[in-house]
Amino acid sequence: MTRYLLTRAGQAVLVLWAAFTASYVLLQLLPGDSILIKFQNPELGLSPQQIADIRAYYSGGSPIGEYLRTLSGFLTGGFGYSIDTGTPVVERLGEALPETARLASAAFALAVLLAVVIAFVASYSRTSWLRGALLSVPSLFISVPAFWLGILLIQVFSFRLRLVPVIGGGELQQLVLPVVTLAVPISAPIAQVLARGIDQVYAQPFVPVIAAKGATRWWILWRHVARNAVLPTLTVAGLTFGELIAGSVVTETVFGRNGIGRLTEQAVTAQDTPVMLAVVVLAAAVFVLVNLVVDVLFPVLDPRLKAAS
Amino acid sequence: MRAGLILSWTVIAVVLLWAVVPGLFTGYDPIAGVPVEKLQAPSGQHLFGTDAVGRDVFARVVHGAVNSLSGAFVAVAVGLLLGTLLGLLAGSLGGVTDAAVMRVVDVLLSVPGLLLALVMIILLGPGTVNVAVAVGVGSVAAFARLSRSEVVRVRRTDYVEAAFGSGGRFTAVLWRHVLPNSLGPVVALAALQFGVAILAISTLGFLGYGAEPPTPEWGLLIAEGRNYLATSWWLTTLPGAVVVAVVLAAGRISRSIAKESS
Numbered sequence: 001m002t003r004y005l006l007t008r009a010g011q012a013v014l015v016l017w018a019a020f021t022a023s024y025v026l027l028q029l030l031p032g033d034s035i036l037i038k039f040q041n042p043e044l045g046l047s048p049q050q051i052a053d054i055r056a057y058y059s060g061g062s063p064i065g066e067y068l069r070t071l072s073g074f075l076t077g078g079f080g081y082s083i084d085t086g087t088p089v090v091e092r093l094g095e096a097l098p099e100t101a102r103l104a105s106a107a108f109a110l111a112v113l114l115a116v117v118i119a120f121v122a123s124y125s126r127t128s129w130l131r132g133a134l135l136s137v138p139s140l141f142i143s144v145p146a147f148w149l150g151i152l153l154i155q156v157f158s159f160r161l162r163l164v165p166v167i168g169g170g171e172l173q174q175l176v177l178p179v180v181t182l183a184v185p186i187s188a189p190i191a192q193v194l195a196r197g198i199d200q201v202y203a204q205p206f207v208p209v210i211a212a213k214g215a216t217r218w219w220i221l222w223r224h225v226a227r228n229a230v231l232p233t234l235t236v237a238g239l240t241f242g243e244l245i246a247g248s249v250v251t252e253t254v255f256g257r258n259g260i261g262r263l264t265e266q267a268v269t270a271q272d273t274p275v276m277l278a279v280v281v282l283a284a285a286v287f288v289l290v291n292l293v294v295d296v297l298f299p300v301l302d303p304r305l306k307a308a309s
Numbered sequence: 310m311r312a313g314l315i316l317s318w319t320v321i322a323v324v325l326l327w328a329v330v331p332g333l334f335t336g337y338d339p340i341a342g343v344p345v346e347k348l349q350a351p352s353g354q355h356l357f358g359t360d361a362v363g364r365d366v367f368a369r370v371v372h373g374a375v376n377s378l379s380g381a382f383v384a385v386a387v388g389l390l391l392g393t394l395l396g397l398l399a400g401s402l403g404g405v406t407d408a409a410v411m412r413v414v415d416v417l418l419s420v421p422g423l424l425l426a427l428v429m430i431i432l433l434g435p436g437t438v439n440v441a442v443a444v445g446v447g448s449v450a451a452f453a454r455l456s457r458s459e460v461v462r463v464r465r466t467d468y469v470e471a472a473f474g475s476g477g478r479f480t481a482v483l484w485r486h487v488l489p490n491s492l493g494p495v496v497a498l499a500a501l502q503f504g505v506a507i508l509a510i511s512t513l514g515f516l517g518y519g520a521e522p523p524t525p526e527w528g529l530l531i532a533e534g535r536n537y538l539a540t541s542w543w544l545t546t547l548p549g550a551v552v553v554a555v556v557l558a559a560g561r562i563s564r565s566i567a568k569e570s571s
Contacts, residue, residue, distance in 0.1 A: 018416040026428055143556035145508055147515045148531055148549035151538065155546070159539050246421035250512055265516060268427045276431055284419045 008295050012288045019284035020074060020277075024067060027273040070277075079278040084270040089278045092263060100259035103251065104244040106175060107182035112237065114183060115190035123198045124221055135195060141188035146247055150181040150254035178255045182247045186240045193236040197229030204228075231302055238294035242287040245279075314565050317558035324555055327374035337365035339372035339525045348541050358543035360533065370548050373525035377507055377552075380441040380519075384506035387445025389499050392452020399453070400460025400491075401483055411457070414450045422447035426509060427518075435518040437526070444509040448502050455498050459491030466490075493570025497563050504559030511552050527552050 046054075073080055079089035122134035157177060158166045164173055201207070202225055210220055248261030260279060267275035299305040327334055337355075342363035351358040357366035399410035417425070422444075429443035463469060464487060472482045507527075513519050514528025522529060527548055534544025 014412075015415050015419050018412065019419050022416055023420070023428055026432055029432055139557065139560050140553075143504065143508070143553050143560060145511055145515075145528075145531075145549060145552055145556075147512060147528075148545065148552065151531065151535060151545045152549070155538055155542055242419070242421035242424075246423035249423060249427070250516070253516060264424070264427060268431055268516075268518065271431055273431065276428060280420055280424055280428060283421055283424050284416075287419045287421075 004299075005296060008292055012292045016281070016284055016288050019288075020071065020281050021067075023277055023280040024070060027277055028063070074278075074281060080274040082267075082272055082275050084266065084272040084275065089274050092275060093260070093278055093282065096258060096260045096263045099257055100245070100248050100252070100261060103175065103178055103182060103257065103259060104248060106179045107186065107247075108237075108240070108244060110179055110183035111187035111190060111240070114187035115194055115233075118187070118191040119194035119198060120221065120226070122195055123202070123225075124217065138188035138191045138195075141184050141191075144184065146181055146185055146250045147254050149184060150177065150251060153177045153180060154254075174255075174257075178251050178257060181254065182244065182251045185247065186243055189236050189240060190233060194229060194233045197232050198225055201225045201228040231298065234294055234297065234301070238291045239287075241290040242283055245283040245286060313561055317561040320554050320558040321562065324374050324378065324551075327371045328378045329375075331368075331371045331374070334371045335365065335368040337368035339364065339369045340523050348537065350541075351543050351547070357547040358541065360541075360544055361537060366530070366544060366547060369525035369530055370527065370551050373527050373530060373548075376437060376520055376524065376526045377510060377555075380437055380444075380510045381503050381506040383438065383441035384445035384448065384510065385499050385502050387442055388448030388452050388502055388506075389495070391446075392449040393456045393495060395449070395453040396456030396458075397460055397483065397488065400457040401464060401479075401487060407457075410453065414453045414457075417450035418454075423509065423512065426513060430513070430518050437520050437524075440510055440513045440519045441506075444506050444513070447509070448505070451502070452495065452498060456491060456495050459494055460487055463487050463491045494567060497567035497570060500559055500563035500566055504556040504563070507552065507559070508556050 070080065077090065079093070081087065082089050082092055085092065118134050118137055122131050125131050125134070154166065154177060157164045164177055198221070207220060207225065210224055211217075215223075245260060248259055249264050250261070251257070252259045252261035253265050260282070263275060264279045266272070267279065331339075342360070344363045346355070346359050347361055347363040349355055349359045355365050355367065357370060360366055360369070395410050395414070399407040420428075425447040426440070426443040429446050430439060433439035433443065469482065469486050472486050473479075477485075510519065511526075511528030511531070514526045515532045516528075517532065520526035520529055522533065530548045531545045534541070534548070537544050
């Protein structure tokens with residue numbers, strides 16, 4: 001068990017390091033000179049010497065040296081300085097993170113809820129058209145552009161029904177539409193895997209045995225079938241965490257919220273490579289960490305796996 | 310559900326025709342507007358209404374098809390070629406190559422596709438072709454993983470062993486037996502990725518990294534309509550509905566290919 005944990009943790013660290021290195025190298029290939037773009041404006045009145053100094057400040061001499069300096073910076077929590085605003089990247093991330101964390105955690109909770117409702121009602125229902133309709137909901141959900149969904153929600157709930165104010169309103173009111181926008185595409189894969197898992201478990205011989213013993217359909221679904229279908233669902237739910245951060249780029253842009261997504265969008269527009277590097281590493285870290293937790297949970301949730309290892 | 314499949318192929322066929330012969334579907338100019346007719350609601354005259362400068366929205370959607378579709382084709386081509394090549398190498402060579410390639414794939418999978426595409430856009434700069442390439446790079450990992458698993462499966466089959474046993478050269482066997490037989494699920498993924506790419510390209514277009522205005526690009530169209538949300542719902546709703554229809558159709562076709570190849 002400890003061996004399994006250590007191997008998985010080691011792999012996670014390795015993936016994270018590789019993600020950092022790959023995006024670092026990619027962003028270094030940048031043909032445009034973002035420092036020059038920002039500081040060459042004559043109105044700033046900087047001499048070529050000063051620009052050279054700024055460049056020396058941002059870079060660390062040799063390419064390898066700079067890479068090592070950036071890496072050690074990341075390991076100690078220093079992500080360098082934003083080229084766009086000149087402030088420490090940590091500061092910008094710190095300002096943006098709580099907003100996105102609230103949005104993403106609420107959206108994840110809603111996505112799981114949606115997925116469970118879709119999969120459970122579809123499996124429990126004996127009406128075939130209802131079942132068919134519910135099972136095609138996930139394909140619809142992943143086919144909807146998130147930015148369009150957000151705009152549609154604003155249109156219907158803010159402008160038509162006037163339920164949610166466009167500007168102002170309480171924190172909770174402001175959160176509702178973005179959370180739905182972010183949750184809908186993420187709920188789709190979770191619902192698909194959960195529904196498929198439930199179907200597979202139903203096909204196993206122990207289900208008719210329990211039914212023959214007189215268990216109600218609801219009891220079988222809740223107590224026996226769903227429990228066994230949870231494991232693959234957990235894996236997929238873990239995989240969606242990266243999408244939460246990617247989805248926040250769109251959601252926060254549409255709803256004008258200042259979070260990691262908005263920061264990413266600004267970083268791309270301003271070619272702010274230090275910020276972009278930090279965002280990519282953050283996304284990879286969240287993804288790797290969540291999936292590590294899922295892997296650790298697996299043997300805990302399913303004793304058969306513990307016995308096997 | 311055959312009806313759904315036929316409908317899906319019809320949607321794709323119509324959109325392809327939009328891209329090839331837009332003039333057949335609309336007589337309006339997608340770029341030059343008629344200011345007098347601005348912001349009209351959908352009607353028999355203007356199927357999708359008109360925008361703020363009096364351009365027919367349906368004409369812009371029809372003429373925009375070529376941008377979205379060619380972008381999606383480029384994206385799928387990039388993902389398919391790079392990914393399948395990686396998967397083929399990893400699956401057939403095995404050993405160190407396999408391990409190395411699959412670790413690279415793990416890393417690519419740990420960064421969400423949209424973020425990867427955004428990194429590529431920082432690198433390549435905005436523009437329609439760059440956006441398409443960026444989206445394609447984001448799908449390399451998925452293609453690599455699937456084609457590798459297919460290659461590994463096919464390699465163990467008797468006919469491949471027999472081909473090797475009867476003196477077939479490595480590359481020849483790979484090309485004649487392994488590749489064609491592992492392609493089914495990969496083609497299904499390509500169909501799915503076609504829809505995903507349209508979605509991603511319109512998202513990047515919406516964020517402003519794709520086509521420049523006044524080019525009619527689906528994501529950009531929706532972004533432009535955002536400023537008239539309170540009064541003119543058709544500017545955003547109808548182009549978005551077209552995107553949903555195309556992506557849904559691609560997904561449905563992908564599922565039917567996957568079913569037939571298994």
